[in-house]
Amino acid sequence: MLRDITLGQFFPGSTVVHRLDPRTKIMMVVVYIAALFNAKSWVSYGVVLAFLVFSIAVSRIRLSAMLRGLKPIVFIVVLTSLLNLLYARGEDVIAHWWIFTITRQGVKAAILMAARLIMLVMGTFMLTYTTSPIMLTYGLELLMNPLKKLKVPVHELAMMMSMALRLIPTLIEETDKIMSAQKARGAEFDTGNLIEKAKAMLPVLVPLFLSSFRRADELATAMEARCYHGGEGRTRLNVLKFARRDYLAFAAGLLLLAAVIVLARLGL
């Protein structure tokens, strides 16, 4: 049952988007979000949407995967657009009922707000769907490198993040196994009220914690046995280098941002 949780959002592939430098993709997401939040009108939204559709098409990620990822935010999208629909101020009244007034401006605000949220989430999916967790943390580490001057332990943070990501599937498997074993001894996890259910989790949590500590211990020993001593002087198997496609992507991203800002200036 726990296997159903999709945590590995990464869909391996070999398209241009997949091969882009992770740093490029992270920065592109930032630029994309900036453009999205500067968009005010139908036209500028259209420009951002075109950009998004283009990158989805190039990355060959199936639309069903994109839509599945949207499920958790459906509630937020519906709520915000509903609030916008009902409370946006405007003169062109379309309908009026009791204390609610729906205006043309309200409808526009509701649609654009929903579009903004959906496009925001889809844009970030483009990053996580096409970048392996290892590449993602490596990219983040390199981008945060300047923070080392401020004594931020950048390498350690990145290492912790990649190890956490690496261990999630292992822990899920382990939880599954322990739950089965306790069920074999007559434990029931789906009966009783909330407190009983929480109590029933104890026989799973204690062994799970113990095995996590044991695993962490073993991992630390294994790393030290292979001479790991922090990021100092450590080299990489695959060194990231910006390629032509990265510069092209940057150019496209900046063009998008510029276009949106210009459109806003023109009042579109």
Add this chain to the structure above:
Amino acid sequence: MDEPILKIEKLSHVYSPGTPFETTALRDVDLEIYKGEILGIIGHTGSGKSTLIQHLNALIKPTSGRILLNGHDINESKQSVREVRSRVGLVFQYPEYQLFEETVKKDIAFGPRNMKLPQEEIDRRVMEAARFCGVEEELLDRAPFDLSGGQKRRVAIAGVIAMMPEVLVLDEPMAGLDPRGREEIMENILAYHNETGAAIVIVTHSMEEAARHAGRMAVLEHGTVAMSGTPEEVFSHGEQLRQMGLATPVMTDVADKLCKLGVKLAGTVYTVEQMVDALMALEGGRRDAS
């Protein structure tokens, strides 16, 4: 052998059906487990052993087929599932990692407590299970995490035995223990078997262990029962077993090699004792001839 206590009929199991990860773990498995027998299940990694045994107490539901406990489908109702959990005891691989209580006693009592038995009965069963598994009384009030590896393993097995199952299923119960620990665990299991007459199902890689204790063996390959029968019957197909990537007992190998060298031994040989007998018989035969 009379009535089968557990009857597996045309059992198939498919993981993640309808997705790209679809895999068939079991295909049309028919197997019977009789009262009071010891059944050894052997098979290569990924042959479906673990999937099979988790069906035996309804931890996994069959994709098709059914499992009958004394003639009743175990997946019939919530009640029947609850019942089968205590009547068919399942010991997972490395069961010591499932200990969680503050004391050994409480941990062994977890199963009987879930069965909602009266307190005296729980206490009685804890003592009994501890005795079967050679868990000394002074250990009962200690924390399970202070014990040695072998002790923890025995406490974990006691936790399942305390439910007094009619069928005790163990997945690689001796994995990762030293020879002495293996011996002790096997003795504990046999003690429970001999005193209560419970059927024992042991999943193992080790042919020697299966050969020594099992009255019957079932060999799984690619989710089907490739062979079953007495150890003699199974080991007489030495070549076939090796093709499946399963090692035959050392003594069977020796006998096969002797055969190739022109020394024919009578019958199937798979333990040291049988080898001695077979060689003695041979020796005797030669002496007669000369």
